[in-house]
Amino acid sequence: MKQLFTSMLLALAPLYIVAQSTVTGNISDSENGQPLEQVSVYIPQLEKGAVTGTDGSYTLKDLPEGSYKLVVAYLGYETHSTTLEIHSGNNTYNYAMTPSAIEIDEVVLSTPFHKLQRENVMKVEQKSIAELKSEGAITLADGITRVPGVTSVSTGVGIGKPVIRGLSFNRVLVYTQGVRLENQQFGGEHGLGVNDAGISSIEVIKGPASLLYGSDALGGVLYLNPENFELPNQTSGDINLNYFTNTLGYGANAGFKTSGEKLKFLVRGAYSSNVDYETGDGTGVTNSRFKEADIKTGLAYQATKFKTELRYNYNESNLGIPEEIGVQDNGRDPLLPNQEIATHILSSKSNFFFRKSSLEATLGYILNNRKEFEEHHEHEGEEPLEEEEHEEEEGPALDMDLSTFNYNLQFNPQWGSMTTIFGVQGMHQKNENFGEEVLIPNAITNDFGVLATSHVHFNKSDLQFGLRYDLRSINGEESGIVGDEEYIPSLDKNFNSFNAAVGYRADLTDNILFRLNIATGFRAPNLSELTSNGLHSGANRVEIGNQDLDSEQNVQVDLALEYGNQHIEVYANAFYNNVSDYIYLQPTGEFRDDNPIYVFQQQDAKLYGGEFGFHLHPHPLDWLHLESSFDMVFGELEDKTDLPLIPANRWNNTLRVEWNTAKGTKSKSYAFATVQSVFDQNKVATFETPTSGYSLFNMGFGGEINIFNQLVGFKISGNNLFDKTYISHLSRLKTDGIANIGRNIAFNLSIGL
Incomplete structure (x- = not known):
């Protein structure tokens, strides 16, 4: 021994x-x-x-x-x-x-080769949280809609899910702290579940990223970068305050971080509270209120050839689920129905550096508890009880725990101009029910995948290619009594898929950049699509799963052209996405307890469209910025009917000015005005209705000021300043005729310590 x-x-x-x-x-x-x-x-x-x-x-x-x-x-x-x-x-x-005058080009972290955006073979959109705040974003889900090609399926202000080029729900994978976020995201009324405090920036991969991430990245990836640790032998802190006039929303977060030569530590806490939002005509949307508490902390150790970090995030949210216009008050405690959600995210990332190679190991554990409370309905002959007694006696209708362990091991040898990554990824997931109702059964899901991808650098071009194989098994328990309408049979399903990707970028001239990417992706049907049998209170419909569903498989072609010099940038991104066995919900025309019944079906589908825009900052007026972007997507099934939840075409135009602030500050002051035009959406699914277009006018300004030798950053922005009454096509409140948020003025202060 x-x-x-x-x-x-x-x-x-x-x-x-x-x-x-x-x-x-x-x-x-x-x-x-x-x-x-x-x-x-x-x-x-x-x-x-x-x-x-x-x-x-x-x-x-x-x-x-x-x-x-x-x-x-x-x-x-x-x-x-x-x-x-x-x-x-x-x-x-x-x-x-x-x-x-061009903005700082950031390193892309969501792809494995750590390239600058202009050097990356795959086009990845980037936005800092500071940018989203300057534009008045109330939540992170609201903020990501500022990215061209990205929208959100929303249920009021507090609940939103990312939509990338017309694909959403389990087709878009969310990564935070370097691990995939699993928080029962299959439901439309389930929000993003991440607070923007302690997030430095977001990256969006548009299109299939199954090669890098496996199942559920068929439509793209939303990658959240946590804030960095402090530089060696530095200590800092800050306090950030937010206020929103429409929801009377207030929020605060405070952070502290310190680093020695090897050890590093950071911590950040946040809290926010919002009342019901008001539409453009002054109507309060009953039970759209929400509140959230969040804490993030991290510890890191860095030696010469080894570094490791451990991060932890706890998030607690209480979200009202709006259903109709009723109570008009400024209460902050959600009414019924509502959700109470608690999420623990523990992640570890370790790196070993060798002379000509490196090894990275990322481990993650996520525990998500979701409770949904519904209104009590007395059965015939029952004596009505006092409401306080209801709240004391009535437990959650749904009480679900989802625990997920995932791992990602990547070995990176370097051979001349070629960089290669060999990886092994996997996930073990357990779903458990403790509530009165069972929407999806107790189940265990296991994933295992192996991948290899290489990047070859030439003088003025780059080539990237890779191959991956995945296995997924889902085993669900029987629930209910055979013959009952809510009975769920046992489940034992296995899915597997090969996927490949190849991409090429080239500097056609000193100013013109060309990108071509062809990639496949897959998504195994989730537990809800296979087994659900019950009422979704947020959607006011009964959803019934289908155990005969196959995996979705897609092939997407992306073409990008960019021109840029010191004073103008122009881009055009086009895509065509063919999805085999696309899974969608279809109404049957039948009802259960006055709620319509929807079943999951499959059919081949295609989506196509793109994003186009320019950014002009003319010489010698480098302080003046004119920005314009247009994004569009179309989607249809094989039977020539339109896909549901396809966002309307958008055109954003911004006039922005910047100027140097007082001596001692590190950033520029700015002011902007934006007109966001959303076009009519008439290409809708058979069970949807068309949505009228609208235009919103937004303005804002911000910068830093020196008060008693203390730098204070400020941002003031106004969205929908003309108080337009409108309904977004992707609002889940549209069927009830409930409009989106009206005028909102956002105030933000940031104080360094």
Whole structure:
């Protein structure tokens, strides 16, 4: 045993006994040679960074040997990316930055090769949470609708689910803290379930990402990047305050983080509360109120050739489910029906760095408890009880626990200009019922997938390709009594799929970028689609599953062209998506207890459309920005009928101005005005009705001010300033004739500590 122990120590010794490597250098302005202060110099794969001092110098310490991407970024300059070979000892890298009015180009984290957006083979949309806040987003689900090609199926203001190019629900996978979020997201009345506090930015992959993520990424991925740990030997804190006039909503979050040379820690807590929102005509939408509490914390350790981090998030939400216009008050406690949702997310990510390879292991555990409380209906002959007694005696109609363990192991060897990743991913999931009603049965789901993907870099182009194989098994228990209308038989189903992807990007000229991606994706039917048999109170319908459903399989072609110089950017993204065995709900024309019955069916489908736009900042008026974007999607089934829940075409036009703030601030002040035009949606499913178009006018401004030597950031924005009464085609309240939110003024203060 002693010899074995000694052998293990000797085997592990190279990981910890290594020569210390550093990178030092100076960053300057290419036009005048002056040193630049506060420039970010960052190695994404190592998650190591530094900022330049007054003399433009920086130092990155305790680095492993190997080849890594180094990114230099600073507001008002073109972001620079290079591959740096780090040798033992001291390394030097100097760079002169080129001034540019184009916004900072960020590193894409949702794809595995850590490229800048313009270098990435796959087009990925990025938005910082600060941007979403500046545009008046009340919730994260509301904020993502600012991304072209992304909308939301909403139930009031508090409940929203992402829709990417017409695909939603389990066809869009959400990642947070590096792990897939599993929170019983199959239901339309189930919201995103993530608070924006402690999230630094979002990334959106439009189109099948099954190669990287497996089942449920058939339509795309919403990737939430958590806030970074502080730089070594730095400590910081901040307080953020929000207020929304329409919902009388208030919210606050506060964070603290500190880092030494190796150990890092952060924590952030948040709370928000909103009353019922008002439509454009001043009507309060009864029971659209909601409140939320959230805490996120993290601990990290970083050595030269090893780093690991542990993050935890607890989120507690209480959401009213609006059904009709009734009580008109400013109460904050949800009425019946409502949801109480508690979610625990524990994740761990560890990286080992070798001379010509690296290994990453990500583990996640999620426990989601969902309780739904419904109105009590007395049976004939029953004595009505006092309402307080109801609330004390009536338990939740639905009480469900969903526990999920997932893992993702990726090995990354480097062979010359080719970078390859071999991965193993999987998931073990358990669903349990404790309430009076059973909508879906107790069940266990297991996933297992293996993948290989490579990126080859040429002089002015890049090629990426990969292959993946997945297995999914679902075993559900019998529920109810045979012969009863709500009986659910036992379930034993297995699904498997091969998927592939190939993408190519090229610099056709110094200013024109071309991308072509062809990818397949799949989605195994979820537990609800296979087994559900009961009333969805939020949808006011009975949904009946179908155990004969097959997996959805799709092939999507994406074509992108981008032109950019110092003063104008133009882009055109087009896609065609063919989905085999598309699963959808169809009304039967029958009723159960006055509620319509819908069943799950399958049919081939196709979706096509794209996003187009430009961004102009003319010289010498670099402070002036004209932005325009247009997105459209069309979807139809094989029988030539239209798909349900396809968003209407949109056209956004923004005039934005920016100017330098007072000395000592790190950002620019801004003001903007936006006209959002949503067109008529007349291409609707057989059980939907057309929706009229509308236009909304939004304005805002913000920046930083210095108060008693304390920087205070502020944002003020007004959405729907003309108080337009309108109904979104993707609003689940549309069938009840309930309009969307009216005028809302958002105030945000951010105070650094």
